[in-house]
Amino acid sequence: MYxxxxxxxIVVIAAVGAALMMGKGSNDKSxxxxxLKKTSSSVAYSPMDQEAVYNGSxxxxxxxxxxxxxxxxxxxxxxKWLSLIYNTTGQQMVTDAGFYPxxxxxxxxxxxxxxxxxxxxxxxxxxxxxxxxxTEIAALWAQSFKQSTGITVTIKTPGSGAGIKDFYNKxxxxxxxxxxxxxxxxxxxxxxxxxxxEWKVAVDGLAIIVxxxxxxTTLTLSQLEGIFNGTYTxxxxxxxxxxxxxxxxxxxxxxxxxxxxxxxxxxxxNYTSAMLxxxxxxxxxxxxxxxxxxxxxxxxxxxxxxxxxSADTTLSxxxxxxxxxx
Amino acid sequence: xxxxxxxxxxxxxxxxxxxxxxxxxxxxxxxxxxxxxxxxMFLLGNSLPFLQNNDIWQFLTGTHWLPFxxxxxxxxLPLFVGTLMVTLVASLIAIPVGLGxxxxxxxxxxxxxxxxxxxxxxxxxxxxxxxxxxxxALVLSDWIMVIFEPNTRLNAxxxxxxxxxxxxPIMVSVAEEALNSVPxxxxxxxxxxxxxRWETLKMTIVPAALPGIVAAIILSMGRAVGETMAVIMATxxxxxxxxxxxxxxRPLTAALAIDVPEATVGSMAYYSLFAVGLVLxxxxxxxxxxxxxxxxxxxxAYH
Amino acid sequence: xxxxxxxxxxxxxxxxxALKNVNITVGGNQITAIIGPSGCGKSTFIRCINRMNxxxxxxxxxxxxxxxxxxxxxxxVDVVDIRKSIGMVFQKPNPFPKSxxxxxxxxxxxxxxxxxxxxVHKASKQELAELVEWSLKRAALWDxxxxxxxxxxxxxxxxxxxxxxxxxxxxxxPEIILFDEPCSALDPIATAKIEDLxxxxxxxxxxxxxxxxxxxxxxxxxxxxxxxxxxxIEYGETKQIFENxxxxxxxxxxxxxxx
Numbered sequence: 068m069y070x071x072x073x074x075x076x077i078v079v080i081a082a083v084g085a086a087l088m089m090g091k092g093s094n095d096k097s098x099x100x101x102x103l104k105k106t107s108s109s110v111a112y113s114p115m116d117q118e119a120v121y122n123g124s125x126x127x128x129x130x131x132x133x134x135x136x137x138x139x140x141x142x143x144x145x146x147k148w149l150s151l152i153y154n155t156t157g158q159q160m161v162t163d164a165g166f167y168p169x170x171x172x173x174x175x176x177x178x179x180x181x182x183x184x185x186x187x188x189x190x191x192x193x194x195x196x197x198x199x200x201x202t203e204i205a206a207l208w209a210q211s212f213k214q215s216t217g218i219t220v221t222i223k224t225p226g227s228g229a230g231i232k233d234f235y236n237k238x239x240x241x242x243x244x245x246x247x248x249x250x251x252x253x254x255x256x257x258x259x260x261x262x263x264x265e266w267k268v269a270v271d272g273l274a275i276i277v278x279x280x281x282x283x284t285t286l287t288l289s290q291l292e293g294i295f296n297g298t299y300t301x302x303x304x305x306x307x308x309x310x311x312x313x314x315x316x317x318x319x320x321x322x323x324x325x326x327x328x329x330x331x332x333x334x335x336x337n338y339t340s341a342m343l344x345x346x347x348x349x350x351x352x353x354x355x356x357x358x359x360x361x362x363x364x365x366x367x368x369x370x371x372x373x374x375x376x377s378a379d380t381t382l383s384x385x386x387x388x389x390x391x392x393x
Numbered sequence: 394x395x396x397x398x399x400x401x402x403x404x405x406x407x408x409x410x411x412x413x414x415x416x417x418x419x420x421x422x423x424x425x426x427x428x429x430x431x432x433x434m435f436l437l438g439n440s441l442p443f444l445q446n447n448d449i450w451q452f453l454t455g456t457h458w459l460p461f462x463x464x465x466x467x468x469x470l471p472l473f474v475g476t477l478m479v480t481l482v483a484s485l486i487a488i489p490v491g492l493g494x495x496x497x498x499x500x501x502x503x504x505x506x507x508x509x510x511x512x513x514x515x516x517x518x519x520x521x522x523x524x525x526x527x528x529x530a531l532v533l534s535d536w537i538m539v540i541f542e543p544n545t546r547l548n549a550x551x552x553x554x555x556x557x558x559x560x561x562p563i564m565v566s567v568a569e570e571a572l573n574s575v576p577x578x579x580x581x582x583x584x585x586x587x588x589x590r591w592e593t594l595k596m597t598i599v600p601a602a603l604p605g606i607v608a609a610i611i612l613s614m615g616r617a618v619g620e621t622m623a624v625i626m627a628t629x630x631x632x633x634x635x636x637x638x639x640x641x642x643r644p645l646t647a648a649l650a651i652d653v654p655e656a657t658v659g660s661m662a663y664y665s666l667f668a669v670g671l672v673l674x675x676x677x678x679x680x681x682x683x684x685x686x687x688x689x690x691x692x693x694a695y696h
Numbered sequence: 697x698x699x700x701x702x703x704x705x706x707x708x709x710x711x712x713x714a715l716k717n718v719n720i721t722v723g724g725n726q727i728t729a730i731i732g733p734s735g736c737g738k739s740t741f742i743r744c745i746n747r748m749n750x751x752x753x754x755x756x757x758x759x760x761x762x763x764x765x766x767x768x769x770x771x772x773v774d775v776v777d778i779r780k781s782i783g784m785v786f787q788k789p790n791p792f793p794k795s796x797x798x799x800x801x802x803x804x805x806x807x808x809x810x811x812x813x814x815x816v817h818k819a820s821k822q823e824l825a826e827l828v829e830w831s832l833k834r835a836a837l838w839d840x841x842x843x844x845x846x847x848x849x850x851x852x853x854x855x856x857x858x859x860x861x862x863x864x865x866x867x868x869x870p871e872i873i874l875f876d877e878p879c880s881a882l883d884p885i886a887t888a889k890i891e892d893l894x895x896x897x898x899x900x901x902x903x904x905x906x907x908x909x910x911x912x913x914x915x916x917x918x919x920x921x922x923x924x925x926x927x928x929i930e931y932g933e934t935k936q937i938f939e940n941x942x943x944x945x946x947x948x949x950x951x952x953x954x955x
Binding site: 071072074075225226228229232255311313314315318319320335337339340341342343344345346354357358360361 | 458459461464509510512516517535538544545546547629630631632633634640641643655657
């Protein structure tokens with residue numbers, strides 16, 4: 068019996084060793100973030116360009132949201148949670164995670180919304196569910212929150228759609244989402260006796276990532292649309308090499324799936340069925356790293372980490388407003 | 394008189410006891426049948442709202458699976474092909490390897506080797522699917538990339554290979570039992586007639602153990618058809634309709650796991666997913682029927 | 697029909713010395729019976745003749761068993777070859793789970809058929825059919841099964857199954873046939889049929905039969921060998937062994953005082 072365990076142990080160690088040696092050195096790999104331009108003659112912008120994301124010159128900007136039942140009163144723990152998020156510490160954490168903090172006007176509007184709350188139902192530990200894009204941000208907030216108030220926030224990330232569902236089914240107290248709730252979802256929540264209050268908490272630029280060996284650096288919006296609806300199937304159709312395009316995106320429970328679709332597939336078509344679907348952002352990056360013909364979309368925080376670019380890199384381009392609130 | 398009377402009581406008590414036990418055991422057997430029936434009714438019942446309001450032919454042969462959104466499409470053909478391709482390719486690999494391993498273990502290996510290999514294989518059968526899934530996603534896919542250079546790192550071949558790995562321990566366990574239970578005297582009879590070990594294996598032992606071997610194959614195929622976790626992590630889950638084993642696919646089980654969390658209770662998408670579950674149930678049921686038929690045919694021939 | 701000359705045969709099963717220095721010559725055209733109490737080594741002995749003991753782990757054999765002038769335990773002898781010319785019938789009937797026809801055709805299918813020139817060729821359907829009929833007739837089973845050759849062998853009675861096994865052994869046209877207590881699982885009527893068959897077979901084959909039934913040895917055997925605890929105690933004409941045993945141990949067994 069012990070020999071059997073020994074044999075298995077040896078085999079496992081050998082396999083792991085082989086895997087490591089097979090160049091799983093993802094430190095050497097990285098991805099490239101594409102620049103986007105609205106038309107072939109426009110200026111191209113990167114999601115790393117904060118101004119471009121804020122004013123909308125970068126086309127795939129969006130807000131990241133939290134949803135609560137009513138506005139919390141000052142005695143509620145959710146009030147304290149939102150206060151943390153909207154003060155400098157909380158917004159700095161957004162930057163630390165690689166995303167963009169709210170612009171001043173949005174921040175003021177949210178702080179104003181936080182006044183005069185009357186829902187004091189939740190005063191201790193609470194639960195939050197939803198977007199995987201917001202995993203790191205929410206984790207940073209929760210950690211700081213625990214340190215300063217001692218209150219535990221339990222967060223799960225089954226995707227924005229599932230999180231919103233948990234929220235309107237009263238399974239969790241707060242939803243985190245990388246897209247806005249739809250009218251239908253708000254109606255269902257109302258039918259369940261929930262007063263939906265929407266909180267913008269951060270700004271995201273959806274980054275289009277490709278393999279670092281892909282010579283393409285820029286795409287127009289219509290080219291991007293053509294790629295993701297299946298019209299273009301080879302990189303040489305969009306100015307690259309002769310290589311089949313392989314697509315990596317999110318699955319239907321994801322907020323990013325929905326927001327990307329709204330922003331890119333503007334003619335209301337569907338994603339091509341050839342797109343591989345993942346349930347988190349994190350899984351997309353290694354795929355794009357390892358396949359030369361790959362293209363995927365992730366929240367900017369994931370792209371920055373994967374491409375090794377710091378948050379301060381900006382491009383000196385004229386920006387135009389297309390920020391989407393996260 | 395007293396002695397006789399107590400004997401009568403004892404007999405009475407025993408009758409009650411035995412009757413009760415029989416009843417209890419019968420109830421256990423019935424429970425299994427009942428549960429099966431209940432599952433089927435549950436699936437059927439919740440599929441009806443979908444089946445009654447949609448074209449069933451379109452459901453079975455449509456090539457687009459998109460149950461959500463403004464213009465949903467409920468064609469399960471890509472999902473069905475996904476299950477078919479990964480199961481088929483996995484079986485093509487697992488059956489020869491599994492049977493080969495079985496024969497090696499049962500007939501050729503020395504007792505020392507057998508004492509190491511058999512527990513190893515049994516442990517392999519107990520490893521959770523998610524571990525296999527991780528292995529496929531992180532390691533196996535890289536190997537496939539190097540050898541086959543597919544367009545996407547995660548693809549049906551990855552799923553098929555990891556399924557094969559998961560099928561083999563089951564097959565070996567059951568088939569080895571079958572081979573070992575062939576009576577020794579049949580083996581001796583064949584050898585005494587001047588047959589070699591291989592001829593004995595081929596002409597006597599394997600045919601005699603065939604019902605068990607078929608059961609082993611069907612059981613492991615059943616595992617492949619029903620496996621969810623490992624294929625979700627391995628195949629990339631695209632919904633395209635293709636027979637290309639190097640492309641990403643979404644088997645029926647993966648579709649259920651991915652779409653159920655998103656479906657609102659009572660929506661058409663919700664009911665369509667039950668219809669998918671019904672299809673899976675029917676496939677597994679059919680597999681078992683085929684196994685029964687094969688077993689019956691061969692049993693007839695020998696006894 | 698061949699003679700079997702056994703010289704200085706010793707067999708060990710791990711540490712157990714099962715057969716000790718056995719020397720015996722068995723001739724053709726006669727039935728030789730091996731008798732003795734349980735554990736005396738008679739089954740071990742007979743299984744040495746066709747090297748079936750090779751299948752048992754931990755079995756060591758020393759000595760010579762010479763058949764047709766060749767020691768079958770010689771290093772360059774192919775054990776599969778030996779078994780083609782030595783048939784064996786076991787204690788419990790063990791037909792294959794196949795049809796009656798397939799049981800008999802089993803070995804000829806594997807070995808092929810030897811024609812008059814000594815060349816071996818693959819058996820044709822016709823040849824197989826003829827061989828099956830011949831074997832079944834020789835085993836006195838033909839009339840009972842000729843209409844159901846394609847039915848399973850398991851439908852036959854115990855006695856019929858054993859005769860089927862004999863027919864199966866005959867189909868390879870052996871020189872020697874070994875019987876390891878062939879009737880111990882059968883009723884008296886079936887036993888009688890097989891004993892008649894044995895007497896018929898001795899004309900064409902060297903027949904060696906192990907039996908725990910002394911009366912059976914008395915009925916069918918020309919010569920008898922008495923084994924006790926791994927030693928060959930006495931070997932001679934059956935009549936002499938039973939009526940006038942030379943060794944005291946033999947006498948004790950025969951008279952029932954021991955065994």
